[in-house]
Amino acid sequence: xxxxxxxxxxxxxxxxxxxxxxxxxxxxxxxxxxxxxxxxxxxxxxxxxxxxxxxxxxxxxxxxxxxxxxxxxxxxxxxxxxxxxxxxxxxxxxxxxxxxxxxxxxxxxxxxxxxxxxxxxxxxxxxxxxxxxxxxxxxxxxxxxxxxxxxxxxxxxxxxxxxxxxxxxxxxxxxxxxxxxxxxxxxxxxxxxxxxxxxxxxxxxxxxxxxxxxxxxxxxxxxxxxxxxxxxxxxxxxx
Amino acid sequence: xxxxxxxxxxxxxxxxxxxxxxxxxxxxxxxxxxxxxxxxxxxxxxxxxxxxxxxxxxxxxxxxxxxxxxxxxxxxxxxxxxxxxxxxxxxxxxxxxxxxxxxxxxxxxxxxxxxxxxxxxxxxxxxxxxxxxxxxxxxxxxxxxxxxxxxxxxxxxxxxxxxxxxxxxxxxxxxxxxxxxxxxxxxxxxxxxxxxxxxxxxxxxxxxxxxxxxxxxxxxxxxxxxxxxxxxxxxxxxxxxxxxxxxxxxxxxxxxxxxxxxxxxxxxxxxxxxxxxxxxxxxxxxxxxxxxxxxxxxxxxxxxxxxxxxxxxxxxxxxxxxxxxxxxxxxxxxxxxxxxxxxxxxxxxxxxxxxxxxxxxxxxxxxxxxxxxxxxxxxxxxxxxxxxxxxxxxxxxxxxxxxxxxxxxxxxxxxxxxxxxxxxxxxxxxxxxxxxxxxxxxxxxxxxxxxxxxxxxxxxxxxxxxxxxxxxxxxxxxxxxxxxxxxxxxxxxxxxxxxxxxxxxxxxxxxxxxxxxxxxxxxxxxxxxxxxxxxxxxxxxxxxxxxxxxxxxxxxxxxxxxxxxxxxx
Ligand code: SF4
Ligand code: SF4
Numbered sequence: 001x002x003x004x005x006x007x008x009x010x011x012x013x014x015x016x017x018x019x020x021x022x023x024x025x026x027x028x029x030x031x032x033x034x035x036x037x038x039x040x041x042x043x044x045x046x047x048x049x050x051x052x053x054x055x056x057x058x059x060x061x062x063x064x065x066x067x068x069x070x071x072x073x074x075x076x077x078x079x080x081x082x083x084x085x086x087x088x089x090x091x092x093x094x095x096x097x098x099x100x101x102x103x104x105x106x107x108x109x110x111x112x113x114x115x116x117x118x119x120x121x122x123x124x125x126x127x128x129x130x131x132x133x134x135x136x137x138x139x140x141x142x143x144x145x146x147x148x149x150x151x152x153x154x155x156x157x158x159x160x161x162x163x164x165x166x167x168x169x170x171x172x173x174x175x176x177x178x179x180x181x182x183x184x185x186x187x188x189x190x191x192x193x194x195x196x197x198x199x200x201x202x203x204x205x206x207x208x209x210x211x212x213x214x215x216x217x218x219x220x221x222x223x224x225x226x227x228x229x230x231x232x233x234x235x236x237x238x239x
Numbered sequence: 240x241x242x243x244x245x246x247x248x249x250x251x252x253x254x255x256x257x258x259x260x261x262x263x264x265x266x267x268x269x270x271x272x273x274x275x276x277x278x279x280x281x282x283x284x285x286x287x288x289x290x291x292x293x294x295x296x297x298x299x300x301x302x303x304x305x306x307x308x309x310x311x312x313x314x315x316x317x318x319x320x321x322x323x324x325x326x327x328x329x330x331x332x333x334x335x336x337x338x339x340x341x342x343x344x345x346x347x348x349x350x351x352x353x354x355x356x357x358x359x360x361x362x363x364x365x366x367x368x369x370x371x372x373x374x375x376x377x378x379x380x381x382x383x384x385x386x387x388x389x390x391x392x393x394x395x396x397x398x399x400x401x402x403x404x405x406x407x408x409x410x411x412x413x414x415x416x417x418x419x420x421x422x423x424x425x426x427x428x429x430x431x432x433x434x435x436x437x438x439x440x441x442x443x444x445x446x447x448x449x450x451x452x453x454x455x456x457x458x459x460x461x462x463x464x465x466x467x468x469x470x471x472x473x474x475x476x477x478x479x480x481x482x483x484x485x486x487x488x489x490x491x492x493x494x495x496x497x498x499x500x501x502x503x504x505x506x507x508x509x510x511x512x513x514x515x516x517x518x519x520x521x522x523x524x525x526x527x528x529x530x531x532x533x534x535x536x537x538x539x540x541x542x543x544x545x546x547x548x549x550x551x552x553x554x555x556x557x558x559x560x561x562x563x564x565x566x567x568x569x570x571x572x573x574x575x576x577x578x579x580x581x582x583x584x585x586x587x588x589x590x591x592x593x594x595x596x597x598x599x600x601x602x603x604x605x606x607x608x609x610x611x612x613x614x615x616x617x618x619x620x621x622x623x624x625x626x627x628x629x630x631x632x633x634x635x636x637x638x639x640x641x642x643x644x645x646x647x648x649x650x651x652x653x654x655x656x657x658x659x660x661x662x663x664x665x666x667x668x669x670x671x672x673x674x675x676x677x678x679x680x681x682x683x684x685x686x687x688x689x690x691x692x693x694x695x696x697x698x699x700x701x702x703x704x705x706x707x708x709x710x711x712x713x714x715x716x717x718x719x720x721x722x723x724x725x726x727x728x729x730x731x732x733x734x735x736x737x738x739x740x741x742x743x744x745x746x747x748x749x750x751x752x753x754x755x756x757x758x759x760x761x762x763x764x765x766x767x768x769x770x771x772x773x774x775x776x777x778x779x780x781x782x783x784x785x786x787x788x789x790x791x792x793x794x795x796x797x798x799x800x801x802x803x804x805x806x807x808x
Binding site for chain 2: 030031033034035036037038039040041042043046047050051053054055115116119120201204207209210211212213215217218219220221222223
């Protein structure tokens with residue numbers, strides 16, 4: 001029962017909130033959809049912390065895609081042994097994780113100590129930082145604990161199949177039963193992060209401007225009548 | 240030939256008295272809000288001087304605008320698309336608040352609420368960013384009227400490029416004012432720098448705008464604009480810029496800065512140009528060739544072939560007629576007295592300037608000569624390197640010839656008109672010496688000295704039918720707008736959320752809220768903050784508090800537990 005709630009109900013609730021939340025936010029709050037950058041106030045620390053955090057987190061994301069979405073059988077078929085995979089994943093993952101954490105630490109320190117940045121910090125931001133830090137710290141702790149204290153934990157036999165099963169619409173909560181608590185906690189905190197995601201400044205991730213690489217430099221657009229001083233005519237009155 | 244219309248401006252610098260009325264009225268209309276306290280869409284700088292933001296013209300430092308790459312192709316000076324995306328997490332070339340200035344207000348309340356005391360209470364300056372006491376050390380026009388020079392004059396970017404001879408004489412100082420707005424460039428590097436594609440040039444009138452719903456706050460445009468006329472609203476996290484007062488221009492009235500200009504030195508009109516030639520012109524190999532190249536992009540609106548092409552391009556008859564009467568086109572191409580500001584940035588700026596003759600006139604008069612005599616003035620223009628070289632750095636990438644030509648025309652007009660005004664016979668040889676006829680010169684004089692409101696501002700109204708293409712009818716529901724979530728400037732996430740409200744409505748509400756709220760800075764009074772996300776806590780957006788029985792809504796009393804309105808996570 002507990003397994004079902006944690007590993008079936010919660011994930012689907014999260015996915016629903018994540019998707020509908022974004023749709024809703026995009027529909028009603030395009031204006032609020034921004035990075036809310038604070039570089040204008042301070043850029044010395046930001047220039048170290050922000051790239052460290054963002055590139056770190058991008059690598060972490062890639063690692064998670066590799067670890068969770070790609071079945072172990074595929075990498076083995078590609079000739080990568082489980083041990084080799086494990087070593088590479090742990091080394092790169094830990095490195096990226098620590099970069100992310102260091103970047104985050106710099107950013108939080110900056111946020112707290114730079115007057116204007118702190119004044120511009122909302123309750124929402126603080127809550128988001130808390131959850132984000134928790135996810136990263138627990139994730140790192142799980143990896144470190146499993147590899148230093150134990151001899152590594154092969155999440156690709158438990159967590160990964162469960163993760164995929166959620167998306168196959170054939171959830172297998174039992175796989176998660178014997179997963180070490182830190183890994184469970186990491187997964188749960190990540191679910192929480194995804195729940196609040198659409199309502200925080202993190203939304204900027206979904207609009208990462210990759211289209212910039214292909215669009216023409218200068219954008220031309222026609223006048224939008226709604227923006228001007230002339231009141232727009234109603235639909236049935238338009239020419 | 241692809242004809243497009245561009246709304247453009249010319250400013251006659253001789254007439255600017257540096258009163259800053261334009262800046263103040265513009266600020267009142269557009270940037271009188273939290274988040275843009277430090278922003279002046281229109282600013283007036285004293286030259287020589289550093290400008291606003293400080294030393295913005297130093298493109299080796301700020302890397303704004305375009306440059307030619309090794310193959311001679313036009314590329315963004317701050318780096319292309321890949322570079323932009325790689326540095327997106329921390330823009331390496333963004334001016335900080337200190338390059339503009341720390342905005343402040345004064346603690347006026349102590350003036351009225353201080354207890355009886357021996358000394359007069361003082362209104363201390365408070366930072367608008369932190370709410371703390373601050374020391375004022377710089378502003379948008381700190382070196383106004385050469386205040387603080389020679390300490391500051393050395394920092395003028397253009398002084399670096401002047402010849403040593405001129406630098407040595409620089410203490411024989413001169414001065415003029417340079418009002419600046421966004422140039423609404425034909426080849427805007429701000430738009431090209433925007434990763435989200437939120438900055439666009441309007442096809443109808445060429446006004447460059449930021450789509451507030453698509454801007455994601457990547458800040459690349461701030462670097463991209465060499466004139467530093469793209470600003471970051473630190474409260475909403477979006478870029479903002481001069482709008483050429485498009486809600487006014489659309490209904491045929493001039494921008495606020497022009498309307499209120501005390502010197503009546505601004506001209507607004509349409510220019511037709513060939514969009515196919517813009518890129519080629521912007522890629523002109525020599526910096527000094529850019530002025531001519533840009534002039535050649537403009538099309539003669541009275542040429543029947545241009546008219547035919549313009550009609551084929553869907554430009555309305557009244558717009559073409561307005562382009563034919565355009566004072567801007569006349570000053571740029573007929574009288575050839577207007578010059579672009581820093582053409583070497585290669586953005587093809589569309590606010591042009593008539594360089595000031597007054598520094599020359601002043602020097603001639605100060606040395607006891609007749610400052611209305613064409614011969615004296617011509618000789619002075621030839622020998623006085625100080626204003627001429629400086630003006631050339633500003634308007635023609637250092638080439639003094641076009642500047643001299645313009646100054647000679649202005650000087651010629653001055654002495655030609657003196658004869659006429661004094662009832663003497665006009666000396667037709669004077670216009671001849673600058674390649675004009677007496678009639679042309681008189682027309683130019685009329686436009687520069689006497690032109691009435693309707694002649695200075697030739698602005699055709701926007702066409703409603705142009706705006707909404709027919710296919711949009713099916714997709715756009717008028718209910719999206721009426722009573723939409725943005726009405727009154729406050730959506731589900733507060734001030735910086737919700738749909739776009741009509742600009743006028745939004746500004747009105749914000750202005751009222753700001754002026755009726757009690758504190759200069761929002762975050763200092765956390766207990767009045769009502770929103771989780773990013774409503775900035777000022778004023779009382781309607782619907783947030785229940786209406787007080789029998790009275791208008793206002794701020795709740797301090798002890799009413801306003802904090803409880805903050806939704807719990
Ligand atoms: S001057 Fe205006 S249009 Fe030109 S690049 Fe700057 S912001 Fe863009
Ligand atoms: S209002 Fe006119 S005269 Fe006064 S500073 Fe502005 S441009 Fe110059």
